[in-house]
Amino acid sequence: MNGNIVIIGGGIAGMEAAKALLALGHTPILVEASRTLGGHVASWHKLFPDMSSAKNLTARLQSEISGANIFTDTRVISLNRLVDGYSLKLSNGIVINASALLFATGFNLFDAAKKEEYGYGVYDRVITNSDLEAWFSGKEDRRVPKVPESIGFVHCVGSRDLKACNGQCSKVCCATAIKQAIEMKERFPYAKVYCFYMDLRLFGKKYEDFYVNAQRDYGIQFIRGRVSEVGETFDGRLQLKAEDTLSGKPLKVCLDLLVLMSGIVRNRSIEELSDMAGLETDSDGFLRSADNEYAVIESNRPGIYYAGACTGPKTVPETVAEARSAALAIHSYLESL
């Protein structure tokens, strides 16, 4: 085989892997379905916990991989297994024979409209985490009031919810909600900001500090209770119901803006492709790693590797680390052929 490497997906996982492979002397081929590189991170405003710019990260990565062969607005439409590699046909007509493949196909955000009780797409003042990031980045959104007096965040929308067909924790939304709550409080210091949570899972480096800052320095209120329903008041505001489980009382509050923390679900658009490659799906719906403790970046197929959220929800540093690790694994694999 020719030693070609195809990276499927041009988010931060795919780009970081391409960068590492270039440094190892390879010229990877990067295939991205959308028109621009950067994936979900490119549409995010700031990253937790240090509030660094997401765009700077994706722009820097993009400038560092100019030596790779990059196809944007291109899909892999068929994939055949050969004796010693894979043959891929792209939507632009190009056929590539490759020795190794990297799946960096990422995730989808849960469609918040499926949780009808929260009123996304029904009421004017309900948005999602990704809508809010777009607004932070300067995109107009008439759903965000000029000066909101009270703002609510609902954690676990489409995560840890069997009724939404996703029992898994999306891992990053707790810290994202705190980050966004702080950013809103910075913009609207007089607004009351409430976070409605089931559990707060602040596992990462400095996430807990982030939580304490939100409570102590920004006065954000954390209310333990899952929101049961949201309705609209006669004057176009929102009325939210939950239980204040710590006091054991039902609770209601009027809000000017409600932000739903949509969770991370598998990328459904790659199902056909992963089937063609002979990859397995794990019980959580994401691609199955060879081993969930020791070999997360390895698949059940020779020469196919994973990086990032295609195997489950991941933070940015986890994704970057996996991408580097997968690049090294591909390098060793090609050496061994």
Added chain:
Amino acid sequence: MTDFGFTLSRSSTLDLQKVDEGRFEQLCRLEKGAAVCIGCGSCSATCPAGSLSGMSVRKILLAVRRGQDIHRMLQCCMLCGKCTMVCPRGINTRHLILSICSIYD
């Protein structure tokens, strides 16, 4: 009023918007730690007065936060400070209790 032989129960729903947060804000100025409580209950679990009187620092702080009356809830506190020893968030609960007393005086 006509007696129909039954009455309506008062709603126990807490309306967050109508909560008077004045006292809680006052408390936060006196004891910054008041804001970082995570409601774990270790203060109440370790309280020597808790099992006999039902006193609970966690519940008292939540009541202040929700603008509710804390009448007589603190009277069994002996200021022993065991709750301060166990608080995982490092809240000076002894000072918190004294601060609550000074606000509700």
